[in-house]
Amino acid sequence: MNWILLFIAGLFEVMFAFCLGKAKETIGNEALLWYFGFFVSLLISMALLIKVTESLPIGTSYAVWTGIGAVGTVLIGIFFFREPIEFWRMFFLSTLVLSVVGLKFVSH
Template identity: 60%
Template sequence: MNWIILIIAGLFEVGYTYSLGKVKETTGNAVYAWYGVFALCLAISMILLIKSVQGLPLGTAYAIWTGIGAVGTVIIGILVFKDPVSFWRLFFIATLIGSILGLKFVTGH
């Protein structure tokens, strides 16, 4: 169950970085709505991270949480915000995914 909570926490991390991108693109009062989404996603992500480390090693959980956020943010950047795509960028994202999976498999929980 702690792994599921950790994955959800990582997805909310992607949510708050997505909100940052939307704040950059938005004008007027809609900016404040995106700030609200940012704060909500940040709070939920942190609460779930805290909950997950109660049953997982802190270093492993934190590395996987940030990895999910990094990979998710790059994917959102490419698909939504039209960030540049290159072979090396995709290669290193793939190695990051491999590292995240490796940490999961070598952790005894």
Template identity: 50%
Template structure:
């Protein structure tokens, strides 16, 4: 169950990064809504990360959390914000995914 909390925490990290991107593009009261969503997603992400730490070592949990966040945010950047998707970028995202899976494989 603690790995589920960790994956959900990583997805909430992706959500809060997405909200920041949308807030940057918004104006007026719309931006306030995006910043509020950012705060809620960030709080949820940190809460779930904290729950996962009951049984997952801190270094592993943090690396997996940031890895999910980095890969997910990069993917959303391509899909939602028109970020470039180049061969080298794909290569390094793939190595990051491999590293996250490796950490899961060697952790309790």
């Protein structure tokens, strides 16, 4: 169950990065709504990370959380913010995914 919560926490990390990106593209009340979404996503992500670290090692939890966030944010950038898809970028992104999966398998 803790690994599922950790995955969800990582998804909320991706969500707060997405909201931050959208807030930069807008102005006025729309930007404030995106900043509100950023803040709420940040709180949920952090609360779940705190909960998970009660049972899983902090180093593993944090590495997996940031890994999910990094991979998800790169994909959000590609699909929503028109960031470039380059070979080396995808290569290192795939090594990050393999590292996160590896941490899951070697953690008790």
